[in-house]
Amino acid sequence: MPHIPYFPVERLEDPVLKGYLEHAAQHGTPRPESQAIRAHVPAVLHAFSNSWNKIFRNGVLEHPVKELCRVYVSKTIECHY
Secondary structure: OOOOOOOOHHHOOOHHHHHHHHHHHHHOOOOHHHHHHHOOOHHHHHHHHHHHHHHHHOOOOOHHHHHHHHHHHHHHOOOOO
């Protein structure tokens, strides 16, 4: 199975990108491990984080609908977390 290492936060020079990782570490969402992998390609980290902010943190959907989406994804990928 492939292993992608986490990108070290201290190596990020862009304060916006570093902020994405620090926010994930502080709040647990999006998952800090996933963000640290996305950081290998700064454009991917930026695009994902912008989408996450627009949809999950600043979106127009009510919180219960977002929770249903999370449960659906977890069940679909058989995540037992």
